[in-house]
Amino acid sequence: MGSYIPSTPEQRREMLNFLGLSDTDALFDEIPAAVRVNALDLPKGQSELGVRRQMEAMAAKNRVFPTIFRGAGAYRHYIPSIVKSVTSKETFITTYTPYQAEMSQGVLQSIFEYQTMICELTGMDVSNASTYDGASAAAEAVAMCRERKRRVAYISATTQPDVIDTVRTYCWAAGEELVIVPEKDGRTDTEALSTLLNDEAACVYVQQPNYYGLVEDCEAIGQMAHEAGAKFIMGINPIAAAVLKSPGECGADIAVGEGQPLGLSLSFGGPYLGFMTATKAMMRKLPGRIVGETTDKEGNRAYVLTLQAREQHIRREKASSNLCSNQALCALAAGVYMAAMGPEGMKQVATQCMSKARYLAAGLEGIGLHRAHTGEFFHEFVTLCDHPQPLLDALEQAGILGGLPVEGGILWCVTEMNTKDEMDRVIEICREAMAV
Amino acid sequence: MKLIFEKSVPGRRLSLLPDCDVPVCKLPESLRRTTPIGLPEMSENELSRHYSALERRSFGVNNGFYPLGSCTMKYNPRINDEMSALPGFADIHPLQPVHTVQGALEALALAEQLLCExxxxxxxxxxxxxxAHGELTGILLIKRYHAERGDTERTEIIVPDSAHGTNPATVSMTGMTAVSIESGPDGRVDLDKLKAVVGPKTAGLMLTNPNTLGLFEKDILEITDIIHKAGGLVYYDGANLNAIMGIARPGDMGFDCVHLNLHKTFSTPHGGGGPGSGPVGCKDFLAPYLPRPVVEKEGEGYTLDYERPLSIGRIKTFYGNFAIVLRALTYVLTLGREGIKxxxxxxxxNANYMRKKLSECYDIAYDYTCMHEFVMTLSGLKKEKGITAADIAKALIDRGIHPPTMYFPLIVPEALMIEPVETESKETMDEAIEALLDIYKVACAxxxxxxxxxxxxxxxxVDETAAARHPKLRYEG
Structure with a gap:
């Protein structure tokens, strides 16, 4: 059996003798006999090599696609070598939440730098140290806007379905009404929104670019929210933020999003990274960990977890969130990614995503796979297709993970990872499959 | 040390991407970002040195003893990280067709089976x-259970005053009311006080067992019975499961649902605050309410079942922190039946060894045989010498030891909570004991x-008060 216990049988005996106990069973005398178990029905333990073989066998049953044109909330981007090299450092991996500031300045500074970078990207004033993922960040953002007399949240139907589902769960939990704002031609129906908004509106949530990859008119939606006295929340793609009008520029009160595109692998859906930012006015409503700058008693610059009066370990049942961790290692990866890319690199990735998506969209258009919507998009788009499966099967056979089948069509995603050759192959394979 | 922004030089950059191989497009001006992005401009060498310097200014389990009570800072086996990073796991898209991710679903199903056992x-x-995310999920299962039965008057969740702050905060997030009960004189749930608060409004009880004082709730069968008889359900906060694996099971004690902290009990790393994983287990009758989708066995293979009409819905995208679950699975497969116990x-x-050794000098709150952790109180020293729990903690830092958890649980004044974990050697514990006894002498002299x-x-x-009073939460240049 495998074990990570350094104590030898002799040392164990020595410790038991010191405690005046005859055997280890005596340690558990207070556990009633009725709930004691004899043996668990678990497999026998194994050596490291044995376990490795078992895990590798399971991994081998998954198919890794060398070419991916699927996004819909999880995006394959290039991860610079330096990112994994930094996040593989043992101390970053094994350290705890930096409660003991004096011996955790490195982690605290890395979070402070991450907060700054996320503020820069979103154009917002303050950021927390991150949360679980984009969906829970959206749900926490909605919770930040809840007031005694404002208990209706609005979310656009063009939002990623997982995010809507998660926000719905959190709203149901808290007894807040959630209104789904209908879509029109793939975008948020602003006319419908203006009729739906009432004086109990707490917030309006819009995803930019939206689930179909389309660019929403966020400034207009934000203005409508504000006119109704509600807060405006944007859920953004952090890569797109390098070229699209930022939440700060659109007048958002809160901006959140899925940070996975910033240097995190797909990993079958997690761990990812929820980033959360807000205006200064909403700073004290931000949930989760936040790092601030201060000084030590000699006056040296130092960093520390701050604004803890918001948090559950102090406020207990009066806290508005139970969030008490962050995705520090993922935030670290995102920080290294953004620093490695720099402002120009971020723009380069975004521009390549957008340019290549347009190339594929045009190519597919050319073989009769027409776009479902008109207007500007970022790196995702929907083509109309009544029977997507034969196309996707043909692509799969060629080692290509095609777009995601959605109602009435296929949702494609193109990133800087996709080459012109790959896209030409997709177009050719689809053409052949459609001809059958 | 300088911030990364203070090391930035305009024009410096890495060469990461080839030129675009298709015509370059731009967004129309009206949609374009105009504000510059103030990210650092660095070379790779400088980046590497910057983060190496930050690593040196941090402290992990790899650097030394970490007896942080309630956090179970056990050794994080490296094989776990390596297995989770296998390309067959790390490079699969969450929305691939299920027939191309059978190994991933098998891993989730196997982890479910082993952790349920x-x-x-x-x-x-x-x-x-x-x-905390698991707590939210578990309490929502309980809320949905009562709602489905039309039992809408049940709005109270009982939480002992020794509980983690997340428990009452979770209850508030679910629109219910946390009812706090005072611990008995022995540090455990007081049955009379419990009986006094249960009633037709009781939706459930959240309990950590062993509790945060490191004491096993020996009346556990009576406790769960009282709640069940009142019509409520019992939630197991798994923070302290590391004390009883292979010895006793929450499911046999009358708990209806549990959350686990894979980053505590199952050896996955803490990563400086995450990512962790907080799976929630439940008895059959609560299964219809679990978040969707659910992994199901179908013939020889596995599938994802989204058709769950009674589900509480989602609480996160996709299927959770998959790569963390893989680490925990590797760990359970390594330890197996005997190793887990x-x-x-x-x-x-180890905890009892340290408790008894330290009781020479230090006052142990509720000094009985403990489970995996115990709590010391420094209130005597504070009264006599003005030395606080924080003073002792900070002195430990100078001796290369991460301090215990301070000022928790709240019911013990000047608390230091010590959890040595099983992966520490007797020599390491002896050194820490010696350090603590020596610090005690210094505190007196x-x-x-x-x-x-x-x-x-x-x-x-550091000046925490100033940080909170004048929050500076980002670099301003």
Whole structure:
């Protein structure tokens, strides 16, 4: 059996003798006999090599696609070598939440730098140290806007379905009404929104670019929210933020999003990274960990977890969130990614995503796979297709993970990872499959 | 040390991407971002040195003893990280067709089976990303259970005053009311006080067992019975499961659902605050309410079942922190039947060894045989010498030891909570005991000197009050 216990049988005996106990069973005398178990029905333990073989066998049953044109909330981007090299450092991996500031300045500074970078990207004033993922960040953002007399949240139907589902769960939990704002031609129906908004509106949530990859008119939606006295929340793609009008520029009160595109692998859906930012006015409503700058008693610059009066370990049942961790290692990866890319690199990735998506969209258009919507998009788009499966099967056979089948069509995603050759192959394979 | 922004030089950059191989497009001006993005401009060498310097100014389990009570800072086996990073796991898209991810679904199903066996539960979801997220999920299962039965008057969740702050905060997030009960004189749930608060409004009880004082709730069968008879359900906060694996199971104690902290009990790393994983297990009758989708066996293979009409819905995208679950699975497969029990046994032995050794000088709150952790109170020393729990903690830093959890649980004044875990050697514990006993002597002889600690760290004690009063949460240039 495998074990990570350094104590030898002799040392164990020595410790038991010191405690005046005859055997280890005596340690558990207070556990009633009725709930004691004899043996668990678990497999026998194994050596490291044995376990490795078992895990590798399971991994081998998954198919890794060398070419991916699927996004819909999880995006394959290039991860610079330096990112994994930094996040593989043992101390970053094994350290705890930096409660003991004096011996955790490195982690605290890395979070402070991450907060700054996320503020820069979103154009917002303050950021927390991150949360679980984009969906829970959206749900926490909605919770930040809840007031005694404002208990209706609005979310656009063009939002990623997982995010809507998660926000719905959190709203149901808290007894807040959630209104789904209908879509029109793939975008948020602003006319419908203006009729739906009432004086109990707490917030309006819009995803930019939206689930179909389309660019929403966020400034207009934000203005409508504000006119109704509600807060405006944007859920953004952090890569797109390098070229699209930022939440700060659109007048958002809160901006959140899925940070996975910033240097995190797909990993079958997690761990990812929820980033959360807000205006200064909403700073004290931000949930989760936040790092601030201060000084030590000699006056040296130092960093520390701050604004803890918001948090559950102090406020207990009066806290508005139970969030008490962050995705520090993922935030670290995102920080290294953004620093490695720099402002120009971020723009380069975004521009390549957008340019290549347009190339594929045009190519597919050319073989009769027409776009479902008109207007500007970022790196995702929907083509109309009544029977997507034969196309996707043909692509799969060629080692290509095609777009995601959605109602009435296929949702494609193109990133800087996709080459012109790959896209030409997709177009050719689809053409052949459609001809059958 | 300089911030990364202070090291930035305009024009410096890495060469990461080839030129675009298709015509370059731009967004129309009206949609374009105009504000510059103030990210650092660095070379790779400088980046590497910057983060190496930050690593040196941090402290992990790899650097030394970490007896942080309630956090179970056990050794994080490296094989776990390596297995989770296998391309067959790390490079698969969450929305691939299920026939191309059978290994991933098998891993989730196997982890569910093994962890259900350890906890005595019937089903498990891996969607929750952390313990607090698991609490939210579990309490929502209870809320949905009562709602489905039309039992809408049940709005109270009982929480002992020794509980983690997340428990009452979770209850508030679910629109219910946390009812706090005072612990009895022995540090455990007081049955009379419990009986006095249960009633037709009781939706459930959240309980950590062993509790945060490191004591096993020996009346556990009576406790769960009282709640069940009142019509409520019982939630197991799995923060302290490391004490009882292979010895006793929450499912046999009458708990209806549990959350686990894979980053505590199941050896996955803490990562400086995450990512963790907080799976929730439940008994059969709560399974219809689990978050969707659920992994199901179908013939020879596995599938994802989204058709769950009674589900509480989602609490996260996709299927949870998959790569963390893989680490925990690797760990359970390594330890196996005997190793799992041995881990808990050794954890409890180590805690009792340290408790008895330290009781020479220090006051132990509720000084009985403990489980995997125990709590010391420094209130005597504070009264006599003006030395606080924080002073002792900071002095430990200078001796290369991460301090215990401070000022928790709240019911013990000047608390220091010590959890040595099973992966620490007797020599390491003996050194820490010696350090603590020595610090005690210094506290008695020269208390003033301890207020200055720590002296060996890059910065001295930080001004938390100033940080909160004038929040500076980002670099401003």
């Amino acid at each position: 350890i906890t005595g539960m019937d089903h498990m979801t891996f969607q929750p990303a952390a313990g 041995e881990a808990s046994t050794q954890a409890v032995l 020269d208390p003033e000197s301890l207020h200055a600690a720590p002296l060996t760290t890059p910065v001295g004690r």
